[in-house]
Amino acid sequence: MSRAEAVPDLRSEPAFPAAGIADRTTPLIRNCWYVAARSAELGDAPLGVAVAGVPVALFRTRDGRAAAVHDRCAHRSFPLSRGRVEGDRLVCGYHGIAYGADGLAACIPADDRPAARAAMRVRAFPLVERPPFLWLWPGDPHQADEALVPGHPWLSDSGWAFATGCTDIEANYLGLHENLLDTTHFSFLHAGNVGTPAYATAPIDLEVTGDRVRQVRVLEGDVLPALYDRPMDLVGKPVTRTTDSRFVSPGWHEAHAEVIDPAPAPGRPVRYATKILHAITPTAQDRTRYWWAIARDYRVDEPDVTEMMRVAIVEAFEEDRLALEWIREVQDRDGLGPVPERSVKPDRGGLAMRQIVARLAAREREAG
Ligand code: FES
Ligand SMILES: [Fe+2]
CATH class of the missing domain: 3.90.380.10 (Naphthalene 1,2-dioxygenase Alpha Subunit; Chain A, domain 1)
Incomplete structure (x- = not known):
């Protein structure tokens, strides 16, 4: 053969x-599915990992679904994996900005202007849970085909x-x-x-x-x-x-x-x-x-x-x-x-x- x-x-x-x-x-390949963590490693608390050199905060929403966002708050760069999970949101441990699984800020405790909220966002990553692994795509999300997991x-x-x-x-x-x-x-x-x-x-x-x-x-x-x-x-x-x-x-x-x-x-x-x-x-x-x-x-x-x-x-x-x-x-x-x-x-x-x-x-x- x-x-x-x-x-x-x-x-x-x-x-x-x-x-x-x-x-x-050679630069690390980003357009690829990688195991970010074992399913069992991700419980109620956020988990900080790195995938192809990209820092990622993993967390689970209320219904247990795993989500992944850039591990860096858009406000003052606090690592979001050092924050906490509240319901469906990942809350930054520094000034309490709460992000959804889509990476958008859902709440800024110190500023309730919709425009401030709209501008505050972190990158969200495609993530597929296929026990015992959580698979993450750190590259271009448009190329993240689940069939390739x-x-x-x-x-x-x-x-x-x-x-x-x-x-x-x-x-x-x-x-x-x-x-x-x-x-x-x-x-x-x-x-x-x-x-x-x-x-x-x-x-x-x-x-x-x-x-x-x-x-x-x-x-x-x-x-x-x-x-x-x-x-x-x-x-x-x-x-x-x-x-x-x-x-x-x-x-x-x-x-x-x-x-x-x-x-x-x-x-x-x-x-x-x-x-x-x-x-x-x-x-x-x-x-x-x-x-x-x-x-x-x-x-x-x-x-x-x-x-x-x-x-x-x-x-x-x-x-x-x-x-x-x-x-x-x-x-x-x-x-x-x-x-x-x-x-x-x-x-x-x-x-x-x-x-x-x-x-x-x-x-x-x-x-x-
Ligand atoms: S650094 Fe995250 S809310 Fe300020
Ligand atoms: Fe070997």
Whole structure:
């Protein structure tokens, strides 16, 4: 399924930084749905977050609907997330101006002139609540198509169980996207939890379609790593393991993992499906909030298995966090330019993703 015309050619693509390849200095993409917070994080009090570098105050109206406005009062710049919610309004904690979910001032306690009210407004952002996530569009609201909010049915379907968590990474979000497309690092960085030695050399089938990247790897006759072997009760057994990694948008990556047991014991399944979901929100240029979930369709009624997988994946994601932060420190020390990074064959997916992001950034720059 390779689509060579859209895939970077390593013979002519020796290194980056390079024109047309996004790096940590590329402006953050705003026309995209990002997870702003977990649904459960937003209760009666407002919540301050940052999405693609935009400060946002989230709050719930009386009927529980989530709303998002710029986290800066139009009067004297007080952070609205430090105010309070009254009924359907977010009330500034400094002089009490009350804003509706549309960002318009509904009440100015110190000035009852309609003209003063009409001039007082903050920006409201498109927001979609799709539990367990609140999705926000920080860019042009006219382009905020709800149909583009990534689906994650495995987090609400009773046939699945999942573990979830959140990590803050002090590094640019593109490094994390690249990490997720670069499955060869499993064998080295994650040797104790999600990687096996054979994983580094398994062939990769790459497909680039529009603004999406998909990579499929199939490993035949290998044993499973710690993340899967006990949860699937297949310790030491040769199986077929498929990983289908997808860059869906700057805010979302999903990995569809499947294990086939070619000789199942009586009463045991042939196929085990796992979905590893990654909501990636650049809060600032070099800071990323990373929500993840790992959902499975086996042993769904066993909380011990959920916990076992949570612990293994937390260990792996902590290894990723450290790697990305160490890389950022080296780049901070040496700069991006003087020591260009060379690429190897399995980097094609990551480079394709960087090309897509560079294109999206150029489009946003042209649109002003
Ligand atoms: S700063 Fe918000 S009401 Fe004055
Ligand atoms: Fe990793």
